[in-house]
């Protein structure tokens with residue numbers, strides 16, 4: 098069994114105005130997982146992430162991150178274990194150059210210069226930012242600005258990285274690049290948690306999916322298994338990605354053993370199915 102890095106134990110979170118945004122949520126995330134958290138607007142995804150990074154403290158229950166209860170650690174110290182990319186990453190940019198921006202975190206950790214330099218170079222390399230190192234971050238494209246924030250988090254080398262809607266406002270290429278960076282981070286042994294509405298990216302990149310609905314965790318499991326539960330997903334107003342729906346539609350028209358079908362055989366099956374439906 099893999100080592101748990103996050104344990105959420107009966108988490109309930111109520112905002113100061115009395116609104117209960119999370120109700121009795123429990124789950125464990127293991128080291129090196131790539132987990133997507135999905136659900137309709139207002140399901141409680143961002144509130145959950147803010148609890149994971151210590152910005153909110155549980156109203157009831159506990160969260161243990163890398164062995165430490167989030168109630169007993171400052172947000173700054175927790176950020177060395179969990180890196181967080183906000184829903185609007187522009188709010189995390191403030192330096193005059195890309196390199197300075199990425200350098201800021203490791204410098205604050207009071208590491209020696211050689212270590213800081215190595216981390217900054219590595220983070221820029223991983224995110225393709227070397228050529229932009231002297232640029233003013235706010236003058237970059239939305240895609241590159243998001244990469245700067247992700248690079249700044251990577252340079253802190255946290256055990257876990259959490260991305261809240263990292264692909265919002267990105268074109269197709271930008272989305273793929275950001276998810277590839279996250280995947281590479283996982284390949285290097287880290288844990289990735291991403292909140293997104295982009296179901297095709299979830300299908301492509303995540304190993305596990307947690308579905309939130311009205312503050313509750315209603316589904317949780319390997320990505321393919323979760324997307325196969327269409328009825329339950331409908332409850333949370335989530336549509337599985339087109340590719341899954343297509344695969345399901347195809348399995349309805351194909352014979353049980355459909356691994357070796359030519360295009361001709363495939364159209365034959367579909368035609369037979371259509372004919373049967375018309376009878």
Ligand SMILES: Nc1ncnc2c1ncn2[C@@H]1O[C@H](COP(=O)(O)OP(=O)(O)OP(=O)(O)O)[C@@H](O)[C@H]1O
Pocket residue numbers: 112113114116118136137138139140141142143144145
């Ligand atoms: N500061 C706040 N005070 C009171 N209620 C809040 C506050 N912030 C969020 N909420 C409410 O908590 C619920 C969960 O919000 P949250 O932002 O976590 O949802 P979400 O799943 O991340 O939605 P989205 O996909 O739109 O970002 C919503 O009903 C929201 O209106």
